[in-house]
Amino acid sequence: xxxxxxxxxxxxxxxxxxxxxxxxxxxxxxxxxxxxxxxxxxxxxxxxxxxxxxxxxxxxxxxxxxxxxxxxxxxxxxxxxxxxxxxxxxxxxxxxxxxxxxxxxxxxxxxxxxxxxxxxxxxxxxxxxxxxxxxxxxxxxxxxxxxxxxxxxxxxxxxxxxxxxxxxxxxxxxxxxxxxxxxxxxxxxxxxxxxxxxxxxxxxxxxxxxxxxxxxxxxxxxxxxxxxxxxxxxxxxxxxxxxxxxxxxxxxxxxxxxxxxxxxxxxxxxxxxxxxxxxxxxxxxxxxxxxxxxxxxxxxxxxxxxxxxxxxxxxxxxxxxxxxxxxxxxxxxxxxxxxxxxxxxxxxxxxxxxxxxxxxxxxxxxxxxxxxxxxxxxxxxxxxxxxxxxxxxxxxxxxxxxxxxxxxxxxxxxxxxxxxxxxxxxxxxxxxxxxxxxxxxxxxxxxxxxxxxxxxxxxxxxxxxxxxxxxxxxxxxxxxxxxxxxxxxxxxxxxxxxxxxxxxxxxxxxxxxxxxxxxxxxxx
Numbered sequence: 001x002x003x004x005x006x007x008x009x010x011x012x013x014x015x016x017x018x019x020x021x022x023x024x025x026x027x028x029x030x031x032x033x034x035x036x037x038x039x040x041x042x043x044x045x046x047x048x049x050x051x052x053x054x055x056x057x058x059x060x061x062x063x064x065x066x067x068x069x070x071x072x073x074x075x076x077x078x079x080x081x082x083x084x085x086x087x088x089x090x091x092x093x094x095x096x097x098x099x100x101x102x103x104x105x106x107x108x109x110x111x112x113x114x115x116x117x118x119x120x121x122x123x124x125x126x127x128x129x130x131x132x133x134x135x136x137x138x139x140x141x142x143x144x145x146x147x148x149x150x151x152x153x154x155x156x157x158x159x160x161x162x163x164x165x166x167x168x169x170x171x172x173x174x175x176x177x178x179x180x181x182x183x184x185x186x187x188x189x190x191x192x193x194x195x196x197x198x199x200x201x202x203x204x205x206x207x208x209x210x211x212x213x214x215x216x217x218x219x220x221x222x223x224x225x226x227x228x229x230x231x232x233x234x235x236x237x238x239x240x241x242x243x244x245x246x247x248x249x250x251x252x253x254x255x256x257x258x259x260x261x262x263x264x265x266x267x268x269x270x271x272x273x274x275x276x277x278x279x280x281x282x283x284x285x286x287x288x289x290x291x292x293x294x295x296x297x298x299x300x301x302x303x304x305x306x307x308x309x310x311x312x313x314x315x316x317x318x319x320x321x322x323x324x325x326x327x328x329x330x331x332x333x334x335x336x337x338x339x340x341x342x343x344x345x346x347x348x349x350x351x352x353x354x355x356x357x358x359x360x361x362x363x364x365x366x367x368x369x370x371x372x373x374x375x376x377x378x379x380x381x382x383x384x385x386x387x388x389x390x391x392x393x394x395x396x397x398x399x400x401x402x403x404x405x406x407x408x409x410x411x412x413x414x415x416x417x418x419x420x421x422x423x424x425x426x427x428x429x430x431x432x433x434x435x436x437x438x439x440x441x442x443x444x445x446x447x448x449x450x451x452x453x454x455x456x457x458x459x460x461x462x463x464x465x466x467x468x469x470x471x472x473x474x475x476x477x478x479x480x481x482x483x484x485x486x487x488x489x490x491x492x493x494x495x496x497x498x499x500x501x502x503x504x505x506x507x508x509x510x511x512x513x514x515x516x517x518x519x520x521x522x523x524x
Contacts (some may be wrong), residue, residue: 053239053240054237054238054239054240054519054520054522055238055239055240055241055242055520056238056240056241056242056262056263056503056515056520057242057244057259057260057261057262057263058080058241058242058243058244058261058262058263058264059243059244059245059246059247059252059255059260059261059263059264060080060243060244060245060246060264060265061245061246061249061265061267062076062077062079062080062265063077063080063219063220063243063244063245063246064077064080064081065077065219066202067081067084067201067202067203067204067205067213067216067222068190068195068198068201068202068205069081069085069187069188069189069190069205069207070138070141070142070145070147070148070149070150070190070195070198071145071147071148071149071198071202072149076423078184078185078188079511079512079513080243081188081205082184082188082209082512082513083209083210083211083224083241083243083515084188084205084206084207084209084211084212084213084224085188085189085190085205085207085208085209086100086101086188086189086207086208086209086210086230086231087100087101087182087183087184087186087187087188087189088100088101088102088105088116088135088167088179088182088183088187088189089102089105089179089180089182089183089184090183090184090509090512090514091183091184091426091509091510091511091512092509093507093508093509093510095339095340095426095509095510096180096465097179097180097183097426097465099119100183100184100231101118101119101122101130101189101208101231102116102117102118102119102167103117103118103119104116104117105117105179107176110174111171111174111175111176111462111464112170112171112172112173112174112175113168113169113170113171114168114169114171114178114179115166115167115168115169116132116135116166116167116169116182117165117166118130118131118132118135118165118166118167119165119231120165122208122229122231123208123229124190124191124193124194124206124207124208125191125206125207125208125212125227125229126191126193126194126206128191128192128193128194130189130208131162131164131165132160132161132162132163132164132165132166132167132168133162133192134189134191134192135160135162135167135189136160136161136162136167137192137195138187138189138190138192138195139154139157139160139169139187140160141195141198142154142186142187143157145198147198150186150187152434152439152441153181153186153425153430154186155172156171156172156173156175156177156178156461157169157170157171157172157178158170158171158172173458173461174461174462175461175462176461176462176463176464176465177427177429177430177460177461177465179465180426180427180428180465181425181426181427181430183426184426184512185425185426185511186425186426186427186430188207188209189207189208190205190206190207191206191207191208193206194206203216203218204216208227208229208230208231209227209230210226210227210230210232210233210236210515211224211225211226211227211230211236211238211241212224212225212226212227219245220244220245221242221243221244221245222241222243223240223241223242223243224240224241224243225239225240225241226238226239226240232516235516235517236515236516237517237518237519237520238515238518238519238520244261246264246265249266249267249269249270250270252264252266252270252498253266253270253273253274253277253279253498256274256277256279256498256499256500257277257278257279259500262499262500262502262503262520263497263498263499263500263503264497264498264499265495265496265497266281266496266497266498267496268323268324268325268326268327268328268493268496269325270496270498271325271327271496271498272325274498278501279498279499279500279501280498280499280500280501280503281496281497281498282496282497282498282499282505282506283327283494283495283496284494284495284496284497284506284508284510284511284513285494285508285510285511286336286423286424286494286495286510286511287335287336287339287422287423287424287425287431287510287511288336288421288422288423288424288492288493288494288495288511289331289333289334289335289336289421289422289424289489289491289492290319290383290419290420290421290489290490290491290492291334291419291420291421291435291442291487291488291489291490292310292314292387292417292418292419292487292488292489292490293410293415293417293418293419293420293442293444293486293487294307294310294416294417294444294445294485294486294487294488295413295415295416295417295444295445295486296445296448296485296486297413297445297448298416300364300366300371300373301416301417301445301485303364304485305360305361305363305364306360306361306364306366306371307485308350308357308360309357309358309360309361309364309394309396310357310391310396310488311350311357311488312350312351312352312353312354312356312357312360313352313354313357313390313391313393313394313396314350314352314387314390314488314490315352315390316330316331316332316352316490316491317330317352318386318390319383319386319490319491320491322382322386323382323383323386323491323493324491324493327493327494327496328491328492328493328494329491329492329493330490330491330492331489331490331491331492332346332347332349332350332482332488332489333346333478333482333489334422334424334431334432334435334478334481334487334489335424335428335431335478335492336492337492339428340428340470340471340474340475341428341431341432341474341475341477341478342475342478343475343476343478343479343482344475345475345479346478346479346482349482350488354393354394357394358394358395361394361395361396366395367395368395369395369397370395371395371396371397372396372397372398372399373391373396373397373398373399373416373417374398374399374401374416374417375387375388375398375399375400375401375417375418375419376401376402376403376406376409376410376415376416376417376418377400377401377402377403377406377418377419378402378403378404378406378407379402379404380402381419383419383421383490384400384419385400387419388400398417406418410444411441413444413445413446415444418444420442422434422442423511424511426511428460428474429457429460429461429474429477432453432457432460432477432478432481433457435481435484435487436449436450436453436457436480436481436484436486436487437449437453437454437457442487443484443486443487444486444487445484445485445486448484448485448486449484450480450481450482450483450484450485451480451483452480452483453477453480453481453483453484455480456476456477456479456480456481457477457480457481459473459476459477460473460474460477495511497513502520502521502522503518503519503520504517504518504519504520504521505518506518
């Protein structure tokens, strides 16, 4: 479900259950363990390599399918691509945009033009300069490349002028979301020279991030070393990175114990075992949210009463209890509770009420058992079983259908009923439009859009991020979007990481992994 499956469509970072990803990985688990353990266990239990350098040994369930950030940067793998690529901005612990390659930025008085001032004397790992021309090339490639997963994220950008170290971005509308948007997941900037051949870039990534690639085995392993030319290299204390595709989830904790790895993203089901093994479990805040997707252009969801019946049939707490092992929370919105875009006024809308659900189905003219639905998903997913069970209780029969090519009909809006999970966006406005906008990739009912949403999201873009009214305006847009009949949100959970105690604490930047200041003990 990477961006490559959605040509010229906007993409949100899909989770589609990280658990499902691990189930897919399990099929290769034994083979990968056999191949990777000898390669990585030279210093089992030690965080350093033979020469004493600090080495991060990270195994991941979302190993990048693509290393071209235009193609692969919108999914959860953007965290790994950020090892190689830097962006104009990055996200701090409060979720706000702060300088990265750009040292500062400024809007014009009208709000339809923003100038990013780049740091001087920076270069990509191939020696090419990091300048406004590189920013212009990156944006234009993201907008025009046939297999771009970022096209829909950049619709506010009309054109870019390159003036030395100043990238002047002309907007098609007033949009104060741009610094939030052009961060680590939407505009990871590659060397323009290397990007002239996107296929080669995909295999030999060239960026200006904290590390450079020395070896890449597609889908399996990548080896990186510290980039001495990174703008903040003095605060990067890791010398080498060995990133591998995670084997069976059940073997990750033992791999961490023996020193095969010292860092891994884990499923909530593995957290207790990781703690028992003496590992640190890092709870990384994020914007994750899962939902049930309905297509109101197809029966039976072309009947509003059936849509509402599904809404009232969903017991969100059951998802939390069965799937998150104490780490999740219910949400009826595309954001977790406590996030600035979360609308408290909508919190109790469509609360669990199976009796009301049954009544609505009767009013819609359906007898118990008469509605039969295929719930199409890409891989085995326990969320689907929860949905199947809950709808059965109100008289709707659900057949779970696994289609490994699920993305094609989903993004073509050909499915009637499906599941989706996202890692969100640093720009809440982009998250909202992806779910509720008429061309939103997560809106299975396109071109449907709830009444009032277009005006509400326009007002968000027109409101500066530091305005005292921003939170209220943003929450009003969420409220307008939740009038959509195309999505039923269920639960949210943070990202969990298990790591060796030799690795120091990580900054709690929501959704991002920031290696600034992180140390690994045991190295010379």
